[in-house]
Every structure is written in structure tokens, then in C-alpha cells.
Amino acid sequence: DSGVTQTPKHLITATGQRVTLRCSPRSGDLSVYWYQQSLDQGLQFLIQYYNGEERAKGNILERFSAQQFPDLHSELNLSSLELGDSALYFCASSVGSRGGVDTEAFFGQGTRLTVV
Amino acid sequence: AQTVTQSQPEMSVQEAETVTLSCTYDTSESDYYLFWYKQPPSRQMILVIRQEAYKQQNATENRFSVNFQKAAKSFSLKISDSQLGDAAMYFCAYRGYGNKLVFGAGTILRVKS
Numbered sequence: 001d002s003g004v005t006q007t008p009k010h011l012i013t014a015t016g017q018r019v020t021l022r023c024s025p026r027s028g029d030l031s032v033y034w035y036q037q038s039l040d041q042g043l044q045f046l047i048q049y050y051n052g053e054e055r056a057k058g059n060i061l062e063r064f065s066a067q068q069f070p071d072l073h074s075e076l077n078l079s080s081l082e083l084g085d086s087a088l089y090f091c092a093s094s095v096g097s098r099g100g101v102d103t104e105a106f107f108g109q110g111t112r113l114t115v116v
Numbered sequence: 117a118q119t120v121t122q123s124q125p126e127m128s129v130q131e132a133e134t135v136t137l138s139c140t141y142d143t144s145e146s147d148y149y150l151f152w153y154k155q156p157p158s159r160q161m162i163l164v165i166r167q168e169a170y171k172q173q174n175a176t177e178n179r180f181s182v183n184f185q186k187a188a189k190s191f192s193l194k195i196s197d198s199q200l201g202d203a204a205m206y207f208c209a210y211r212g213y214g215n216k217l218v219f220g221a222g223t224i225l226r227v228k229s
Contacts, residue, residue, distance in 0.1 A: 033216065037159075043207065043219045056216050088159055092217070101147050102215045107161035 003027065006091050006108035014116055018079040021111045025072055025093030031055070032074040033105060034066055035090040043090065049074055050096050081115045088112050118143045120210050122220035129198045130228050136183075137193045137223050139208030148212040150184065150191045155222070156204040164206070167191065195225075203227040 003026035013019055025032050034046040036059075045058035049068035060066075063081075068074040078085060089112075092105040119142045129135035141150070152164040167175045167184045174182050179199075183192045195202055208220040 031215065035217075042221045043161075043217075045216050045218070048216055050215075056214055058216065090161060092161075094215075096215075101149060101211060101213055103149060104151060104163050104166050105211075105217055106163065107153075109158075109160055112159075 002106040002108065004091060004093050004106050004108035006089075006111050008111060009109065010112050010114075012114045012116060013081060015081055015083060017081050017115075018077065019081065019113065021076040021078070021089055021091075021113075023074045023076070023091030023093075023108060025074070025091075026106055028095065029093035029106075030072065030096035031094045031102060031105075032068055032072070033092040033094075034060075034074070034076050035092065037088040037090060037110075038084075039087070046076070078113070083115050086113055086115045118145070118148075118210050118212055118214075118218050120208050120218050120220040122208055122223050124223045125221070126224045126226065128226045128228060129195070129202075131198055131200060133198055134194060134196045135198055135225065137195075137206050137208075137225065139191045139193070139220055141189050141191065141208075141210050141218075143189070143210065143212060145212040148210060150182075151209040151211070151217070152180070152182070152193045153207045153209060153219075154202075154204045155207065156201075161207075165193065198227050200227050200229060 005024040030051045035043045046060040048056040094105040150167045
């Protein structure tokens with residue numbers, strides 16, 4: 001158990017709908033990252049938060065948004081869903097660093113999103 | 117931008133044998149970390165081993181060890197005494213000052229009994 005909790009584990013929804021994925025980081029971790037892994041593909045970085053503030057953006061679509069709350073949990077919102085959004089969405093957390101390089105990130109079990 | 121390359125899409129190893137997975141990266145940063153993550157069929161991402169760039173000594177975790185060649189920007193993973201449970205997708209990853217993890221495309225490792 002990595003200590004990172006993601007809910008729900010599975011989600012099936014229809015095209016055009018909106019869903020919210022939730023992530024609770026490890027205790028004490030300030031940084032949260034979201035990654036998308038499509039079938040048989042690598043991990044694509046979506047977005048990073050540090051202590052409530054957005055730190056970096058990757059290949060995140062405009063239909064997607066995220067935030068990190070004061071209690072440090074994070075939510076990834078996916079709207080106007082398309083078939084191609086079906087993927088495994090991972091949240092990862094790490095201690096975080098204002099300057100310098102952070103250490104390892106620990107991953108949640110992922111949310112498997114299926115858009116039908 | 118930093119890039120990570122895993123040139124072996126698939127590798128096979130006989131149980132109890134040793135296998136080496138390759139990884140190269142490109143960066144102009146001086147301080148960074150390198151990682152190997154394992155993704156078994158359950159799709160969970162499991163940290164296998166990490167290496168700090170400023171440390172010359174290669175990291176070791178039980179049967180897993182790395183060969184870190186900083187000048188060549190190479191970071192290979194050696195698995196000794198391979199076990200059936202080692203079968204998985206292995207990702208090499210880089211983390212620098214931006215702090216996001218940059219992943220390679222992955223190598224599927226098959227272990228034969």
C-alpha cells in the first residue's frame with residue numbers, strides 16, 4: 001500500500017458526461033501529480049499541484065481541470081467526455097520541494113475510466 | 117525538455133537468470149533523480165529503485181541494482197535471480213527541477229519458467 005488513495009477505482013460513463021476523480025495523498029506529502037495512461041501506452045503527465053497551487057501543466061486538455069484543496073486532497077474533473085478519454089488515471093504524491101529536486105513519488109492504484 | 121528513452125519494447129528472461137533493462141535520458145540539469153517503476157498486470161505503479169544524480173555509487177535494492185553512467189546519461193536496471201513475480205512492465209523515469217516525472221515508453225519483461 002503506497003498510502004495514496006484514489007476513488008473511485010472504476011468508473012463507467014457515457015460520452016458527453018462529466019466525472020470527478022479524487023485523490024488523497026500520503027500523509028505529509030504536499031505535491032500531487034495526475035497522469036493519464038491509455039491502453040498499451042505510457043504515462044502522460046497532466047498537471048501538478050504543490051500545497052494548493054498549480055505548479056506545472058502537461059498535456060492536459062481544456063475539457064479537464066484539477067485543483068488541490070486546503071486539506072491537500074486533489075480532484076481531477078473531466079468534462080464533455082469522449083471515447084478517447086477512456087484510460088487509467090493515476091494520482092501520485094511526493095513530499096514536495098519549494099526549490100531543488102523532490103524525491104520519489106508514490107502512486108495510487110488508479111481510476112479506470114471507461115467512456116461508452 | 118528532458119526525455120527518457122527505453123529502446124527495448126520487450127525482454128525475456130529465464131527464471132533464476134539475470135536480465136538488464138536499458139534506459140537513456142537527455143537533460144542539461146545538474147541535479148536530478150532517476151527511478152525505475154514496475155507495473156504488474158494489476159496496473160499498480162510500484163517504485164523499484166531510485167538513484168540520485170550526485171551520488172556516484174550505484175543504487176541497490178535486494179535483487180535489483182542499477183548501472184548509472186552519468187556522462188553517458190545511461191541508467192540501466194539489472195534484475196538478478198529473476199522470479200515469476202518480476203514479470204511486468206518496467207518504466208524508467210526522470211525527475212529534475214521541474215519536479216514532474218518524465219517516463220520512458222516502458223519495457224515489458226516476460227519471465228519464463
